[in-house]
Amino acid sequence: MPSPVNPIISVIMSVYDGERYIARSLMSLLVQTYVNFELILVDDGCNDRTADIVKQIEDDRVIFIRQQNMGLTKTLNKALGVARGRWIARHDADDFSIFTRFDKQLQYLYNRPEIGLLGSSCFIQPEPHGIINEIYDYPEHHHEIMAAFPFFNPFVHGSMMIRRDLLEDNGGYNESYRYVQDYELWSRLLPNTQAANLASPLYVRAVHNETSQKKIDKEPIFSEIRDAYLGESRSLSVPTDSIRPIKSISFYPTLTLQNGWNRSLAATLQQITLGFRKYNMPWFGTRLQSLLYCPWC
Helix, strand or coil: CCCCCCCCEEEEEEECCCCCCHHHHHHHHHCCCCCCEEEEEEEECCCCCHHHHHHHCCCCCEEEEEECCCCHHHHHHHHHHHCCCCEEEECCCCCEECCCHHHHHHHHHHHCCCEEEEEEEEEEEECCCCCCCEEEECCCCHHHHHHHCCCCCCCCHHHCEEEHHHHHHCCCCCCCCCCCHHHHHHHHHHHHCEEEEEEEEEEEEEECCCCHHHHCCCHHHHHHHHHHHHCCCCCCCCCHHHCCCEEEECCCCHHHHHHHHHHHHHHHHHHHHHHHHHCCCCCHHHHHHHHHHCCCC
């Protein structure tokens, strides 16, 4: 598809040694029902076949940048410097988005101009290709997000849509933070805008042994950011348990039957399959997985 002259959305993504999952991640974006976006993908010093896989996909909306390894925070700022869209969408290279994500987020944002930060609930996938059997429901409304913020990160970073001028006016990502850069960013943006999460899970987050969530103890960094955000004189009066995200767990496949979410998940995998076939990429496993979530779709 030709590159848009005036993209409404700029997707920023960093990848490091992502050959196992980058094709699915990219394809979930390129099959979105909303098409007026650019995808700025930065190869952060990959040592594997990531670049070869990306080059198989011929779509002018993809801006592919290669560099020596700089780490996620600096790489996101570099991508942000290239972005042209009014909205900045984040996406992680090992995750994938439901194929209606951009349409649903933009529709909400057009109806709620005061919102500058918008995320969504998400599916959880153990390993990049494991069975999806969890949903995390995050606080939906601004006051709930503000109450939750001192206790946990109220957003899934990869699901976020952020107003570009808000990001730029507040200095982008703080490069002093190699990890938890999203939580630090929210601490600066939330006092300057309204925020929300959509209840529908529009993002599929893969959790595996190579993610920083598994490898790094981030609690000391969270504590540092919380202290700076709250200040020494402010006390926490909201009970933690009352505002934590709701973790819905079910045995496959009943979990995804709620609200037809199984169908949206299956339809997304079907669309990704069609994209793979278009570019002569391996597709059978993805099509089979779509049938697991909705055999009659």
